[in-house]
Amino acid sequence: MSKYYSIRTKLIAFMLIATTIPLLTSISMTFIQTKTALREQALEENKRLIYQASTNLNNYVDNVARASLTVYNDPNFLRNLAKLPGDYRAVAEVYTTLQTIKAAVPDVFQLYLHSFASNQSTLITSPFPKREGRKQAYSDSLHGQAGSGSSDIWVESAHMSHTYGFKAASPDDSPRTVITLHRIIRDIPSPERLGVLAIDLNMNSIAAICSRLYDPDKEQIYVVDGQNRIVYQGRTEVQGAGDANHLQSVAANALRDGQAHTGEARIAEGHFEQDHSMYVYQQLGNSYADWTIVKQIPNETLYARATSLTWNNAMIAIAALVLVIVATLFISIRITGPLKQLMRYMNQIQAGRLHVDIHLSSRDEFGVLARHFRDMMDTVNNLILREYQLELANKTNQLKALQAQIHPHFLYNTLQSIGTLALQQQGKRAYTLLSSLSKMLRYSMRDQTCVTLREEAEHARLYLELQQERFGERLEVQMQFAEDTLSVQMPRMTLQPLIENYFKHGADIQPGKGYISITSRFVNEHWIEIELINNGPAIPEDKLSEIRGWLQPQETATEMMQESEMTESIGLRNVARRLALNSHPDKPARIEMHNIRSGGVKLLVKLYAGE
Incomplete structure (x- = not known):
């Protein structure tokens, strides 16, 4: 599962969003409101200060005028x-x-x-x-x-x-x-x-009056006349017509702003913003000293308290976020840790380790869930073990029954051939045939499910030797097994029933000379193919389709033969079922049957030879 869809990720994201957005919103709103309040407060305070200073300057100029x-x-x-x-x-x-x-x-x-x-x-x-x-x-x-x-x-x-x-x-x-x-x-x-x-x-008295209006380290004060000339400027001793363009621009803006607010050419009072600063101005209103006091307050000074408060809130918010993150991680680990452990147990069970030890000691809902899951897996393992044992016993019984079905039909034909030789007083030949029969019987009675193709080929040779005795020159046999295929494992008693099928359905009714060919070869590095060809009569198409249907591996391995099927194609069905019972579960062996255009039938047995 992607980490982006995990409960832990979603829980952490939810907690961070639920805390970060309100905190940031609160800080932003506090900063804006504090900034607005400080601006209005500073504006009112400076207006009062500048008004008082303008009164003092008016009195000073009036005193000089009265003295004159x-x-x-x-x-x-x-x-x-x-x-x-x-x-x-x-x-x-x-x-x-x-x-x-x-x-x-x-x-x-x-x-x-x-x-x-x-x-x-x-x-x-x-x-x-x-x-x-x-x-x-x-x-x-x-x-x-x-x-x-x-x-x-x-x-x-x-x-x-x-x-x-x-x-x-x-x-x-x-x-x-x-x-x-x-x-x-x-x-x-x-x-x-x-x-x-x-x-x-x-300028001593003017400087003394203006010095009480501002903080020289953070603010600036100007006194300008009606021609935008600087009468007094704080933090410098250069006055008069030689002032910088910036100061003239400030004076001109104060004049324009005052005219815009009063509708007259004379300045009353007001404020404006320029160059990241707020300027508060007040005109003296003196008829012969047309002066205006202008105070410059930089934004960083004006909003210093708001910035400080915002930083304090930000520090508190950061501390709260760290606390939230730690708490979220702790809670998410406490919640999702048992889930992840349970998922690891499930992955091991999915990989095939059904007896994994599920151990969660917590007493919460996850511990209860883990204990119920462990009980469920114990029940499943017991059921699987029981079903496996039943299936194994069933397969063993099926195999024994299928092998037992071969013997009566084979013994009947073989003993009939030996009896004929005995009547003809051919003792040596009869002994040879009895020796071949005893080897075959011993082979069929072996308590062994799978053998090599070499052993199967020898058993088929003995069987065909007995059949050649029966048919004489009317039967031609060819056997050619590739040497590299003889060590491949296969179910015992596979080839002989397939060969026997020809003698049951075609040899007696086939005019002329019979023919059987058996070959084996590797078709690729993992699969071998055993080919059995005879010149018996062709199988009708409807019957051939029916045979191909129940020759499918999944059907032959899972269905028991019906009673109506016991009398026909016993050998072929037995072989198909034993191949299904003993082949690789992912790569089942299969039998294919085809009619040959020139006459006869071809059987193909395809076996998985392993890696």
Whole structure:
């Protein structure tokens, strides 16, 4: 039986399927639900954090803007702008106002002021302030005015600091990243521009606010302006217009996504996914600092807890599967082991070992089945032994009866021939015939079932010698046995009854000279053929068909002769039955009978000579 159809294979497959599918389904559903829950939780938490950060940034920018209004709070500041540069008192008061602004904002790096009325530029920086006459303001201080519309205040995105055209205090002073708040100073309520103020701010406060929004080892934070320029980027100090295309793409996507959700060009809040990350954004909503905070959360960070939980579940599932496999193997072996042992016993019985010792000690249903099977085989063996003994006794009785049927007919013809010689006073010839008869009688009385073809041929020769004495010159005999066939075993008293059949049915009524020929030869390496030919009368076709029917080996070996058949063809039937009783069960001997066209009958005896 194929292993794919065994109970053990089916049981293991069923147990694995019954446990694996629910476990995998549970793990998958848990992972998906956990992933969704973590995503929603992370989204809400980051929205709250970014909203708080946007509020803090708004407050920070508003504080800087309020600090820049100091120029209007001092009533003398606007007049002092027109007095520069000749009035040193006015210069001192302007310095004082600028220092007040710098003190009010912690992150001020430097302040730049240009007066259009006096054509003077002032730079408040460490360690000393600088002042020089200029006809025009430094061009960068008005760079963002075009993009700010009619607003007098705007914030320039992150850029590298510079000295506004003044000579650097020290060659070692390196530029830093700053943002700049620009304010146009007007003679309110007149629209006339009196000057321009630029406040350069360090990134410390912005970095401090943004640092609370993300984990630098796993996440990233950006602050972008309305032109997709990066104001601030976590985990780097390079800001401004020189940022990578990827960051510009992130900013552009945030702008497009916000417009799609709000229907306006200004960004409110939302999120989108790009490059295996989730981006959460929030706009400041400041009129002069059009900034948006964007937080990047990689999927591996976002779903880290879900992945960890899934791995834990997977480990538990693997442990459960191993336990199931071990339990399944144990149970299947306990169940199918006795079955396999019982199948091995059955295979041995099928191979012919009927007395195999069936021993299963288990007390379950399989042990009961094995004990019942053992009892059944004991009963079968007893029945087989009984039937075999009965069949053997029956065959022995049949053989003895068949041999006994030969003697009366043979003795009658032989004694008649010897009696004739005695009347003719041919003592020597009579002695020879009596000697041949005694040898034949001794041969027929031997307690031996099978003999060699050599012994059968000698017995046939003695018989034909007696018959030639009876028929004289009216009988011609030819015997030619191949030497390699003489050692083949065959049932005793096979040839003589077949020869005798001719004298019973054809010799007395056949006109002219009788003829008998006996030959033997190997037809192949395992079978020999003994051919008996006589020139007796042909057998009618209907009778020949009937004879061929009961000459079949399976019929002659299994049917007893009917009473109506005892008077005809006794010798031929006896030979056929003895051949059936003593031949190989798988290769039975057979007799074939044919009419010869030129006249006569041919008998063929085919015997299995062995390997």
